[in-house]
Amino acid sequence: MISLKAGLSWLIGLVLLAMLLINLTIQLMHAGPRVRAEAGSNLRLAREFVLTTIASIPSNANPAPALRQLYANLGRLRHVDITILERGEAPPAQWSQPERLLADNPPAWFVRLVDVPPPRVVIVPIRAHERDYGSVAIVSNPLDELEEIWSDMTWLASISLVVTLAIIVLVLLLVRYSLAPFEALQACLADLEARKSGIRIAPQGATEFRDISNALNSLAATLDRVRQENRDLVNELIEIQDSERKDIARDLHDEAGPCLFSIRAAAASLQEAVAQSPAEPERLRQISTIMDRAGEALQSLFRGLLGRLRPTGLSELGLEAALKNLFASWSLGHPEVDLRLSCPHDLSSLDETTALTAYRVVQESVTNVFRHANASWARVSAEFGCDMIGETGESETEDAPTLIIVVEDNGVGIAEEHRSGMGLLGMRERVQGLGGRMKVERGVAGGTRVIVSLPIRDEDEADRE
Incomplete structure (x- = not known):
């Protein structure tokens, strides 16, 4: 079993990590269409710009300065690479290869994961005064957009990681402060288990802990009262038991003793009367009467004692x-x-x-x-x-x-x-x-x-x- 602090930290960390992964996955799913749309849009824009610039070259002017200005302006466009080819020159074959885009930033695995489309090469011929001055090669380069996506995702992951660590630290501090009363509650319960008396705990912390502390104090007070009542009851029972024993001993001594003495004395007199010859019937009758009365007194005494010890019938x-x-x-x-x-x-x-x-x-x-x-x-x-x-x-x-x-x-x-x-x-x-x-x-x-x-x-x- 993990502790509550560790459980809350793991829970918050996993939730934030899941949110980060969801955000990165959404951005990754939209990265490919975003790169394709941006590359196609810039490629079309560059082509239109090139065509407009060529069409605006005056017929009586030398096109060389205008072409140099065209190349300088097209070089500022993002997501496309511009170069001017001489008349009859073909674009290099490696321009249309995907490996041309691979670099350290973003890494190659990220480029493959996004599924970046292969570069597209558009050739726009330059003709002025019915002369061929070469052509303009426009190559789509989605690496710029991909670098922005990689940078955004890297910053998002870094900031999310920092925020997650900060939140976990704050949660740990908050949980540690909030659960501080648990130690006092645990110590109080341990004292109650050890049957200690007078256990009380000062209410502190959140409202729930204060309610638990008050309930625990009430329980401790009730246990103290019950223990005291049990001790008083045990002492009272012992006193009653001793008093009953004294009463029984007194009754046996004061009432059973004389009865037994009378029976023994009557038995001795009976032996003497029987030993005489001839025996005196009247004396024997008196002795038997004495013994009968003593036996009846003992029976009454024992019946009373039994009634006191256990209800009769x-x-x-x-x-x-x-x-x-x-x-x-x-x-x-x-x-x-x-x-x-x-x-x-x-x-x-x-x-x-x-x-x-x-x-x-x-x-x-x-x-x-x-x-x-x-x-x-x-x-x-x-x-x-x-x-x-x-x-x-x-x-x-x-x-x-x-x-x-x-x-x-x-x-x-x-x-x-x-x-x-x-x-x-x-x-x-x-x-x-x-x-x-x-x-x-x-x-x-x-x-x-x-x-x-x-x-x-x-x-x-x-x-x-």
């Missing part, structure tokens, strides 16, 4: 049943908020990954309602349909079926210039990980509205993942 009963169980527990904990769930379609056909993402989206959205919205009611709908986010102008509407989740409330709503917290960032990461879209906006009548579109994947795609 999501894989067995489906998304709708899991959401209903979640809403039932929320209604007990937050009776001041009227929660309503709408699932007009059968959601049992969703794959596990999509169903879990939808569950987490609803869980986080409604949790934000409890924490920040100060709302009296919240509505959640989950149904199949087309992409609603595309209809609002964020992206093009797609005909592929999607799972549409809408969570809205009548709370205080979000600010015009709000910054997404870790919860919304986590939701967005989950949704985008499945190829979906998410939008958070103010409701028409106030409050907040969260719209999520998740693509419905076929079984083969879900199995591959």
